[in-house]
Amino acid sequence: xxxxxxxxxxxxxxxxxxxxxxxxxxxxxxxxxxxxxxxxxxxxxxxxxxxxxxxxxxxxxxxxxxxxxxxxxxxxxxxxxxxxxxxxxxxxxxxxxxxxxxxxxxxxxxxxxxxxxxxxxxxxxxxxxxxxxxxxxxxxxxxxxxxxxxxxxxxxxxxxxxxxxxxxxxxxxxxxxxxxxxxxxxxxxxxxxxxxxxxxxxxxxxxxxxxxxxxxxxxxxxxxxxxxxxxxxxxxxxxxxxxxxxxxxxxxxxxxxxxxxxxxxxxxxxxxxxxxxxxxxxxxxxxxxxxxxxxxxxxxxxxxxxxxxxxxxxxxxxxxxxxxxxxxxxxxxxxxxxxxxxxxxxxxxxxxxxxxxxxxxxxxxxxxxxxxxxxxxxxxxxxxxxxxxxxxxxxxxxxxxxxxxxxxxxxxxxxxxxxxxxxxxxxxxxxxxxxxxxxxxxxxxxxxxxxxxxxxxxxxxxxxxxxxxxxxxxxxxxxxxxxxxxxxxxxxxxxxxxxxxxxxxxxxxxxxxxxxxxxxxxxxxxxxxxxxxxxxxxxxxx
Numbered sequence: 396x397x398x399x400x401x402x403x404x405x406x407x408x409x410x411x412x413x414x415x416x417x418x419x420x421x422x423x424x425x426x427x428x429x430x431x432x433x434x435x436x437x438x439x440x441x442x443x444x445x446x447x448x449x450x451x452x453x454x455x456x457x458x459x460x461x462x463x464x465x466x467x468x469x470x471x472x473x474x475x476x477x478x479x480x481x482x483x484x485x486x487x488x489x490x491x492x493x494x495x496x497x498x499x500x501x502x503x504x505x506x507x508x509x510x511x512x513x514x515x516x517x518x519x520x521x522x523x524x525x526x527x528x529x530x531x532x533x534x535x536x537x538x539x540x541x542x543x544x545x546x547x548x549x550x551x552x553x554x555x556x557x558x559x560x561x562x563x564x565x566x567x568x569x570x571x572x573x574x575x576x577x578x579x580x581x582x583x584x585x586x587x588x589x590x591x592x593x594x595x596x597x598x599x600x601x602x603x604x605x606x607x608x609x610x611x612x613x614x615x616x617x618x619x620x621x622x623x624x625x626x627x628x629x630x631x632x633x634x635x636x637x638x639x640x641x642x643x644x645x646x647x648x649x650x651x652x653x654x655x656x657x658x659x660x661x662x663x664x665x666x667x668x669x670x671x672x673x674x675x676x677x678x679x680x681x682x683x684x685x686x687x688x689x690x691x692x693x694x695x696x697x698x699x700x701x702x703x704x705x706x707x708x709x710x711x712x713x714x715x716x717x718x719x720x721x722x723x724x725x726x727x728x729x730x731x732x733x734x735x736x737x738x739x740x741x742x743x744x745x746x747x748x749x750x751x752x753x754x755x756x757x758x759x760x761x762x763x764x765x766x767x768x769x770x771x772x773x774x775x776x777x778x779x780x781x782x783x784x785x786x787x788x789x790x791x792x793x794x795x796x797x798x799x800x801x802x803x804x805x806x807x808x809x810x811x812x813x814x815x816x817x818x819x820x821x822x823x824x825x826x827x828x829x830x831x832x833x834x835x836x837x838x839x840x841x842x843x844x845x846x847x848x849x850x851x852x853x854x855x856x857x858x859x860x861x862x863x864x865x866x867x868x869x870x871x872x873x874x875x876x877x878x879x880x881x882x883x884x885x886x887x888x889x890x891x892x893x894x895x896x897x898x899x900x901x902x903x904x905x906x907x908x909x910x911x912x913x914x915x916x917x918x919x920x921x922x923x924x925x926x927x928x929x930x931x932x933x934x935x936x937x
Contacts, residue, residue, distance in 0.1 A: 405429065405443060406921065408702050411484050412477055414441055417698040426455075430489065430698060438695060439474050439486040446887070455483045462487065467523030469516045471540075471549050490547050491691035492684060495598060496536035502683050505598045507633045508663065508675040513539075513546050514595055514637060515659035520548035521591065522652040525584045532582050534590035535571040536597055543676075543684055569616045570603035574644055577620035585646035588655070592641025596627065599634045604642060612815055637662075779843045780935040782896045786875065787838035788882055789831055789891040789904065790820070797821030797830035797899065822893055822901035831893045831901050836881075838892075839874045841867070845914075847936040849927040852920060861927035862920040865934060872914035880910035894918065902933055 405427075407416050414431040420440060421428045431441040444455045456478035462485060463473045476485040493501075495513070505513065517539060524531055533550060540547045569577065573589035576582045596604045605611070605619055606626035623644035630638060637658065643649045650658070663675070676684075797816045822831050846866040867875055882890050887906070894903040903918050919930060 405482065407698070411441060411443065411482060412475065412480065412486070414439060414475075414486055415702065416441065417695070417702060430695065431486065432699070433474075433486075437474070438489045440471070440489045442485045442487065444483040452478070452483060455485075459483075459485050461527070461529050464527040465523055465529065466527070467520055469520035469546055469548060470523055471547050487549075490540045490542060490549070491688050491695075492540040492542035492547070493687045494537045495539045495541055495546070495594065498541060498680055498683060499536065499598060499601055502677070502679045504601050505680075506675075506677060507631070509677065509680070510595060510599055510634050511637060511659040511662045512675045513541070513598065514591070515656050515663070516546040517548060517591055517594070518652040518655035518659065520546070521584070521587050522656065524548070524587070525652065530582050530584060531587050531590075532576065533568065534587050534594060535568065536594050539594065541680075541684060542688070543681060569613055569620055570605060570608060571597075572620055573646070574621055574623045575646060577617050583646060584651070585649045588641050588649045588652065589643075589646070591652075591655075592638050592649075595634070595638045595641065596630065599631070599638065600629050780841075780896065780933065784841045784844075784902070784934060785838055785895050786841065786878060787833040787893050787895060788836045788878070789888050789893050790834040791832045792888045792891075792904065793830050793832075795830060797823045797832070819898070822895045822899055824901045829901065829904065831891075831895075831904055833893050833895070834889075839871065839878055841871050843868060844871075844935055847931050847934045849924075849931040849936065851924075860921040861924050862917050862922065863927050863930045863934070864915060864917045866915045869914070872912075875914075875916070876910055876912045879907045883907045883909050896933065902930065 405411060405416055407418055409416050411429075411431065414433055417430045417432060419427065420430050422445070426442050427445050429441045429443070430438065432438050444451060459473070459476045459478045463476065466472070471488045471490055474486040474488065477483065478485070499505075517534075521531065521534075531548070531550075534548070538548065538550050540549060571590045571593040573582065573586040576586050593604050596602075602608065604625040604627055605616060606628075608616065611619070625642055627635070627639065627642070637655075640648070640650050641655075798821075816830065816832050820833050820835070822833065823829070844865045845868050846864075848864045848866075849861060850864065851861050878892065882892060884890065890908070891904055891906040893901060894905065895901055905916075905918055919927075922930070
């Protein structure tokens with residue numbers, strides 16, 4: 396049963412603490428991040444805890460404590476936090492800027508002056524962290540944003556419990572880890588300096604400092620990283636003087652952040668950057684950064700307009716636009732499972748250009764919803780899919796497309812750093828944002844549903860949007876109840892079922908909290924009308 400205060404209850408228009416949620420920005424292993432604003436109109440990145448275990452709550456509280464201790468121009472500051480809330484949360488400064496990883500992929504590598512400028516800002520951010528007694532442990536291109544004012548290091552504190560020795564660790568993390576971290580040894584401030592050097596190498600060459608990374612598994616790369624088996628071919632002499640000392644195998648031989656700041660300042664003062672007023676980025680980088688900011692500004696205005704100009708949320712009080720929200724409330728006790736639609740992302744995900752992109756939906760039983768018949772023909776009725784639908788137990792999941800073991804380039808390998816998927820067991824959502832790996836258990840096959848219905852949730856306190864419900868034939872209803880009974884209560888992500896078609900198509904991922912009996916199940920909610928129609932059609936609605 397879904398517990399009160401879980402992150403699944405959060406959606407645009409609701410309040411978390413004093414902040415109104417505008418849109419979802421990203422979702423990761425422990426946290427989900429939203430764009431939100433304060434009553435005074437300040438925009439923040441609001442991070443919430445997805446899970447509700449005591450250990451995860453302690454880790455989140457530790458992250459909040461760490462983040463609140465950090466002060467620096469080149470880090471994202473904490474605005475407010477409540478790690479003890481039913482949904483633990485932390486609001487940080489919102490930085491509408493692309494990551495270094497995004498910029499290299501879209502604009503190419505950095506020239507020497509620009510590299511030194513970025514390095515100086517990152518080193519100063521590390522100095523702020525280390526002064527606060529923290530070690531970041533996950534410096535990499537995707538964890539550094541670059542507004543025109545200078546780089547911002549993000550996600551400090553999130554990796555306090557990070558364990559690189561786990562086999563599911565992604566290439567994009569291992570490729571920038573220090574040798575001592577790859578060996579599972581204690582990490583120090585010098586470990587962050589190594590990761591800084593690996594990031595700078597990527598900015599200068601377009602690849603991590605390891606050879607043939609596109610052909611390596613995460614474990615193979617982990618072994619190479621543990622022994623310091625770097626490959627620094629292709630690095631020009633000027634950036635090499637900056638980068639290579641950071642990549643020293645011996646932590647004691649690496650420069651300190653303060654030494655790096657001093658070195659970069661000397662270089663910039665004597666070089667072309669010093670004679671051009673500090674304008675060091677190529678025009679293509681600057682244009683990309685400014686375009687990103689403009690797009691985020693437009694998306695922010697659209698999100699605010701959607702919240703302020705739309706109908707008041709059920710249960711809201713007050714007359715002003717900013718009062719048209721309500722706090723996260725206790726879901727109905729009959730709520731039983733959550734699903735993940737494989738057919739698209741909500742409007743705010745597409746507008747914001749987000750990291751995760753898969754649509755998280757909270758499903759509920761019929762008693763929680765007021766049904767409205769589908770308007771028009773073709774989205775309700777007995778369901779005979781064009782291809783049989785299989786419902787299989789989930790073994791693991793990861794963002795992006797299920798990899799086929801090949802990569803077209805080193806940059807592609809970093810852009811989609813996913814572990815290998817066993818042949819025939821990987822299924823990708825239609826929006827290419829989620830890969831689910833199923834177990835070898837037989838599951839069940841459905842050739843025909845008794846009924847497939849798309850309907851709109853309009854009840855006060857409901858999930859909102861459109862939902863899809865299926866009713867099973869009698870023999871399949873029993874099999875479905877047994878299957879949900881098997882996975883209910885397992886740890887995430889194995890507490891889920893994948894609804895798939897063909898060899899590799901994921902329709903819906905459904906997380907199961909309790910066995911589902913009665914022959915009916917709402918398998919997706921909070922969809923747009925066209926998404927619900929798409930899913931219903933795939934399941935055989937005629």
